[in-house]
Amino acid sequence: MVTAMIGLGSNLADPKLQIQNAREAIARLPVTEERGFSSLYASPPMGPQDQPDYVNAVMAITTELSARQLLQALQGIENQQGRLRERRWGERTLDLDILVYGDVLIDEPDLVVPHYGIADRSFVLYPLQDVVEQGFEIPGKGALTELLKDCPKNGLYELTANG
Numbered sequence: 001m002v003t004a005m006i007g008l009g010s011n012l013a014d015p016k017l018q019i020q021n022a023r024e025a026i027a028r029l030p031v032t033e034e035r036g037f038s039s040l041y042a043s044p045p046m047g048p049q050d051q052p053d054y055v056n057a058v059m060a061i062t063t064e065l066s067a068r069q070l071l072q073a074l075q076g077i078e079n080q081q082g083r084l085r086e087r088r089w090g091e092r093t094l095d096l097d098i099l100v101y102g103d104v105l106i107d108e109p110d111l112v113v114p115h116y117g118i119a120d121r122s123f124v125l126y127p128l129q130d131v132v133e134q135g136f137e138i139p140g141k142g143a144l145t146e147l148l149k150d151c152p153k154n155g156l157y158e159l160t161a162n163g
């Protein structure tokens with residue numbers, strides 16, 4: 001059994017609902033359990049600026065799926081939720097990324113774990129902090145608290161229950 005962190009992002013078609021539906025679908029995956037879920041955050045787009053702000057969150061799970069099985073399962077959920085993705089670094093209905101998979105390092109053409117952008121994306125690091133224990137280290141990247149010191153929020157803010 002492995003503890004994994006999943007990054008969730010959406011900026012189309014009711015992003016908060018997309019994230020909520022994805023959370024439920026991930027929790028229903030075989031041999032997988034939800035262990036934590038961050039606050040929801042709003043963040044300005046990284047990439048082309050002529051697109052809506054994103055809603056981002058991080059989910060902690062334990063799973064007996066392999067990293068590759070988990071990747072396939074997440075891609076299945078993206079597709080079920082009608083994933084639209086028109087241009088590189090452009091708007092999308094749902095993006096699910098394996099951020100961390102235990103202490104495993106994977107470097108394959110279609111699967112890089114920990115996620116290559118993890119260390120300098122505020123919309124990943126701040127929600128990740130909500131779901132991990134004190135002293136958490138991102139394999140190959142260092143202590144989360146250290147990474148956060150070098151990561152300005154860049155307009156990221158926590159969404160409250162009513163907005």
Ligand code: ROI
Pocket residue numbers: 008009010043044045046047054056088089090091095123
């Ligand atoms: N920008 C933000 N703020 N949040 C995301 O989840 C996100 N996802 C992406 C790109 C297009 C890089 N920009 C993003 O894939």
